[in-house]
Amino acid sequence: MRDAYLDQLDSVIEDLVTLSTMVQQAVSRATHALLTADAHIAAQVVDDDARIDALRTAVEERAFDILARQQPVATDLRTLVAATRMVSDLERMGDLSVHVAKVAQLRMPAYAVPAEIEPTMRRMAEVAIHMVGQATEVIADRDLDAARRLEQDDEEMDELRRRSFRLLLGDSWTHGVEPAIDVALLGRYYERIGDHAVSLGRRVVYLVTGEVPQRL
């Protein structure tokens, strides 16, 4: 009985890792769709979000089921409650990837991101994708160093966001209002993906150390 219970707990963690990997693919594909105006990939991101949502629901129900049936205590209890919240972060990151894909779709066959701001936007996407990968490692290996590195990545994201605003508001911006709004919202979506990755990292830090990070 105890072994079956431990297997159940392990399977929740495994599914969180799977979900996080699916989210990383979604962010990566949405970015590809955005930067290459690829209609096929954009549609795939939108369609595949249902798979992320389904796995999220399944993990959540299983975590809840173990809570109800096994009455875990201490670390196991904390892990299961954290899992029900980590799936929310992950689902939301999937939704944000869909938002990126939809901005791309709205402007096709044109590119939503003007050339002079493309490197900044590409770097924001790279940082976001890297952060989701780090979060996956943190969940899989309870790697506290990776969790700390996530905070540094988040600082780079903030700096990129500021740079993008300088470009949008500078004299050399000749593209008018619509692409400016697209870029501002895209920046927000990538920033939020990064925030959720940081939040995932902090939840694992809390599980491992018992210390509540300043903000979850």
Add this chain to the structure above:
Amino acid sequence: MRDAYLDQLDSVIEDLVTLSTMVQQAVSRATHALLTADAHIAAQVVDDDARIDALRTAVEERAFDILARQQPVATDLRTLVAATRMVSDLERMGDLSVHVAKVAQLRMPAYAVPAEIEPTMRRMAEVAIHMVGQATEVIADRDLDAARRLEQDDEEMDELRRRSFRLLLGDSWTHGVEPAIDVALLGRYYERIGDHAVSLGRRVVYLVTGEVPQRL
């Protein structure tokens, strides 16, 4: 012993209601600061967010403590796990109010919202504030009708968002890029406040009916 336990559960719900009321005040004040360029109120919203964060942490820890000590089952277990997630929604709504206040601060002493789009933005804010109020009632009274009305309010919010984009992208928009970005992001913040209110409503529906709404 059982009575003390029920008191603890009740106090968690009461604190959720208090938190929700604080959030409604934050959204309301941030909007006032935005639409009247009131520096004092804007600063108050930013400062008071620490109180929302502190109550969130306190409620979360208490819910967790009851989970760990009392090993509740069935509805009580669901209520406590839901509470740990509802505080996240509420804290996030507080953060979004701070974002609104900060946009207002950035543009002071000028108004961030140009006159011709002010009625639309004001209505978005009204809908958001109303939705937080509805969510508070749903939590306090487990009012499922109010939870359903939240979904309708969310449709009005979507329509207002579309209207704001038509105004920003129409020929009559003469304010250029910066106010357009402000308005687009402000619209996003109010929309997200509404989304979190819907999410709170759905969590209560799940607690009362046991039916998982399509998206939590």
